[in-house]
Amino acid sequence: MEYVIRLWRSAGLRKTQTIGMAALIISLAGIASRFLGFVRDRLLASQFGAGDTLDAYYAAFRLPDLFYSLMVLGALSAAFLPVFTELRSQKKEIEAWRLASDVLGLLIVVLGIACFLGVVFAGSVVTIVAPGFVGEKRELTISLTRIMLLSPIFLAVSSVLSGVLMSFRRFIAYSFAPLFYNTGILFGILVLVPLIGVSGLGWGVVIGALLHMVTQWPAFSTAGWRVDFHPWQSLRNPELRRVIHLMIPRSLSMGVNQIGLLIMTGFASLLVSGSLAAFTLANNIQSVALGLFGVAFSVAVFPALSSAVAEQKEKVFFALLADTTRRILFFVLPLSALIIVFRAQFVRVILGSGQFNWEDTIVTFNVLALLSISLFAQSLIPLFTRGFFALQNTKTPLYLACGAETFHILLLICLKQSDYFSIEGLALIFSLVTMVNFGLLYFTLKRKTAYWDDTQMFTPALKIALAAVLAGLLAQVSKYVFALTVNELDTFVKVFLQLFFGLSIGGAAYVFLCVWLRVEELHMLRRFVWCRILRQPEALASAEDHPEKGEW
Numbered sequence: 019m020e021y022v023i024r025l026w027r028s029a030g031l032r033k034t035q036t037i038g039m040a041a042l043i044i045s046l047a048g049i050a051s052r053f054l055g056f057v058r059d060r061l062l063a064s065q066f067g068a069g070d071t072l073d074a075y076y077a078a079f080r081l082p083d084l085f086y087s088l089m090v091l092g093a094l095s096a097a098f099l100p101v102f103t104e105l106r107s108q109k110k111e112i113e114a115w116r117l118a119s120d121v122l123g124l125l126i127v128v129l130g131i132a133c134f135l136g137v138v139f140a141g142s143v144v145t146i147v148a149p150g151f152v153g154e155k156r157e158l159t160i161s162l163t164r165i166m167l168l169s170p171i172f173l174a175v176s177s178v179l180s181g182v183l184m185s186f187r188r189f190i191a192y193s194f195a196p197l198f199y200n201t202g203i204l205f206g207i208l209v210l211v212p213l214i215g216v217s218g219l220g221w222g223v224v225i226g227a228l229l230h231m232v233t234q235w236p237a238f239s240t241a242g243w244r245v246d247f248h249p250w251q252s253l254r255n256p257e258l259r260r261v262i263h264l265m266i267p268r269s270l271s272m273g274v275n276q277i278g279l280l281i282m283t284g285f286a287s288l289l290v291s292g293s294l295a296a297f298t299l300a301n302n303i304q305s306v307a308l309g310l311f312g313v314a315f316s317v318a319v320f321p322a323l324s325s326a327v328a329e330q331k332e333k334v335f336f337a338l339l340a341d342t343t344r345r346i347l348f349f350v351l352p353l354s355a356l357i358i359v360f361r362a363q364f365v366r367v368i369l370g371s372g373q374f375n376w377e378d379t380i381v382t383f384n385v386l387a388l389l390s391i392s393l394f395a396q397s398l399i400p401l402f403t404r405g406f407f408a409l410q411n412t413k414t415p416l417y418l419a420c421g422a423e424t425f426h427i428l429l430l431i432c433l434k435q436s437d438y439f440s441i442e443g444l445a446l447i448f449s450l451v452t453m454v455n456f457g458l459l460y461f462t463l464k465r466k467t468a469y470w471d472d473t474q475m476f477t478p479a480l481k482i483a484l485a486a487v488l489a490g491l492l493a494q495v496s497k498y499v500f501a502l503t504v505n506e507l508d509t510f511v512k513v514f515l516q517l518f519f520g521l522s523i524g525g526a527a528y529v530f531l532c533v534w535l536r537v538e539e540l541h542m543l544r545r546f547v548w549c550r551i552l553r554q555p556e557a558l559a560s561a562e563d564h565p566e567k568g569e570w
Contacts, residue, residue: 059303072295072299079166088273097264120255294441336469346397367514395456485531493521
């Protein structure tokens with residue numbers, strides 16, 4: 019065990035040199051975590067189906083997620099990391115570590131009080147969040163909510179550790195923490211549920227949050243910080259007050275998004291049993307691309323964006339933003355097209371077993387297709403939001419989020435009064451509002467920056483989009499050919515083979531089309547794999563001799 023700890027700690031010491039390598043580490047860890055997420059969702063779907071139990075389970079996340087988003091994500095992504103990085107870049111190590119201690123201490127105190135109040139008033143909260151839940155379904159939601167309210171406290175500590183590790187550009191332990199979070203949830207499903215019943219699902223989430231924190235500690239302990247808690251004295255720290263000033267708009271912005279999810283949960287609770295479960299399961303499938311590429315690249319580039327702003331390098335800031343945008347689209351657009359084409363196959367392969375019947379499958383893959391329409395916008399919102407954060411502008415994203423969420427609520431109210439009130443309608447509105455939100459972020463950030471060139475954004479993006487659409491059409495043809503060749507797709511193996519061959523054909527077509535259209539991101543990816551992963555000396559020398567070709 020001691021050897022394992024030393025090995026994990028030494029891995030945490032390794033500094034990631036490029037954005038591409040950082041994103042690769044985050045993505046590889048994300049793939050492993052998402053695989054466990056698929057296992058988790060399959061176990062949940064097969065054991066409980068899209069019914070009352072999963073509706074209650076997913077609704078119980080709303081209050082813990084609200085607290086976590088308001089008090090933790092705002093402090094970490096918008097305020098703590100840029101200020102901590104700035105202090106370190108100015109060689110103010112003592113002030114930087116004092117800030118880390120003060121942020122952590124204040125978060126634990128405030129979040130502890132909030133979670134205690136949440137436990138006390140959980141019944142009233144569930145009545146507001148899920149007005150359509152009654153009887154045993156309501157009581158189960160209340161019970162799971164109270165248990166899960168322990169998780170934000172562990173995640174708060176873990177998030178501060180993550181911020182420090184990201185500032186040092188040590189992404190390994192940070193990247194693998196979600197893997198252990200899902201491991202805790204799987205432990206709850208497989209071990210605790212048979213022992214103590216459905217409440218084991220909630221305790222699994224708590225154990226996962228604890229593992230998320232513990233996983234990062236060995237790497238973090240080598241960074242040089244010694245924890246020094248003075249929660250109330252910390253308010254005298256001018257850097258902490260600066261963090262609070264920056265985080266309030268970001269926290270309110272996250273609160274607006276969470277309120278939108280709360281409202282959507284409330285509308286979904288008025289629909290037939292299993293609607294909320296179907297929406298969440300479909301969202302978990304399509305958000306794989308969001309986590310692997312949208313979030314991974316956004317997190318990886320954020321320290322570089324903050325450094326470019328601190329050094330007043332406007333062109334470098336825009337170049338980082340434009341390059342990362344194209345790289346996210348390079349992966350996300352073809353995945354979005356293929357998810358839409360093979361939506362039924364994805365749902366049956368990942369979720370189709372046990373209590374998850376064909377009716378559940380139909381609803382889920384309809385929702386999946388509608389959500390995937392806006393996958394490009396979902397993946398770019400974290401990047402452009404972090405662009406504002408790097409500029410230490412947290413108010414503008416708040417105003418834009420409020421505007422988009424107001425539009426969202428108005429559309430939901432109109433939908434409720436129509437004959438199309440269904441979970442599919444909720445998914446369509448979600449996608450529409452997400453695209454509007456991204457559009458607002460894009461054009462507002464353009465106005466806030468000193469240097470901007472639309473052609474660097476749109477021209478490569480149009481090539482990527484064309485290649486993705488044509489690859490999706492070829493994949494659709496392959497799906498029909500396979501269906502005509504095989505009489506009935508009534509077994510897991512046949513559905514899996516159709517999905518495998520379809521994705522292979524679609525992926526190969528996309529690569530060919532990118533070569534034909536001269537999509538630069540494909541060539542940069544090839545150089546990155548050849549130089550940085552395979553470590554070919556000739557390629558490394560060529561890359562160093564031609565820096566104008568860019569670094570992935």
